[in-house]
Amino acid sequence: MKPYYWESQHGNFGDDLNLWLWDFLLPGFRDAHPDTLLVGVGTVLNTALLPEEGRKLVIGSGYGYGTIPDMRDRERWDVRCVRGPLTAERAGVSPDMGIVDPAVMVAEMPEFKGLAKRHRKSFVPHWETALAGVWPAICERVGLHYIDPRGEARSVIREIAQSETVIAESMHGAILSDAFRVPWVAVSTSRSINSFKWNDWARTVGVRYAPRRIPVSTRAEAKLKGGRFWGMAFQGEQTASVGDPNSRIIGEDVLVAASNPRHTTLRVAAKHALALPSTFALWQASRDEPQLSSDSVLFDRKARFLAVLDGVRRDYF
CATH class of the missing domain: 3.40.50 (Rossmann fold)
Known part of the structure; x- marks a missing residue:
């Protein structure tokens, strides 16, 4: 399995973290299912970015630009979760699959x-x-x-x-x-x-x-x-x-x-x-009142995301 991410010609940390985050979340994933592309962190659900060929495993990706791919073919697309409810709606999947951006898991490293x-x-x-x-x-x-x-x-x-x-x-x-x-x-x-x-x-x-x-x-x-x-x-x-x-x-x-x-x-x-x-x-x-999500909401979203990873491990490893 190979991680896919959008690579800025100038560098962008939010995309580049795909290079190592998935080794922490799914150890050994690179040695499993070489024909599958792991589509993770980033606004990459876009026909102009993703290759047409090959099977894709989507874990937490988002939509935001261009045309969203048709992901109904289960032989080519395995969508486990997406970034949030707006992407879920555009992708035609259950709102419950709009869990969170996987980058939140970096804090667990x-x-x-x-x-x-x-x-x-x-x-x-x-x-x-x-x-x-x-x-x-x-x-x-x-x-x-x-x-x-x-x-x-x-x-x-x-x-x-x-x-x-x-x-x-x-x-x-x-x-x-x-x-x-x-x-x-x-x-x-x-x-x-x-x-x-x-x-x-x-x-x-x-x-x-x-x-x-x-x-x-x-x-x-x-x-x-x-x-x-x-x-x-x-x-x-x-x-x-x-x-x-x-x-x-x-x-x-x-x-x-x-x-x-x-x-x-x-x-x-x-x-x-x-x-x-x-x-x-x-x-x-810099003097505005900052905000922060509640501990309980973030904990719940992380727990749901970890459950998705457990399912991926069962089915792919």
């Missing part, structure tokens, strides 16, 4: 238990926001620890667990915060942030997705997301297909913003001045 707190408040942007913005500098100005979602997944998760509060634009930033019992605040810099998948997860643990809007921090970021920057509107750098985020065209100015080119003092000052609305909005968000 011994290597992440008992970590000391190191960061009072942290900000985890969406990977696109990290790619094109000047958020590390903004975080430094408002006293937040910046966590780059493009980093190595274990390191990113450790930083989340070691925070006392998290401001999350990344959905998995919020999911992992909630799993580690770290209160979190949702924010959004763009209409392209997928509220469907956020609400899909939020309903499973009884929290509310009502993000505070944060302006984009650079012209490059506005151009990438199809937003506005100081009154100027931009169309998003998109191809005709919305199925695979890797198909998005990334302009040269975005790459320049991400690669940290040599700046003059004047240029740095100008960028900081232009980012003042973003700075103030993020500072306000």
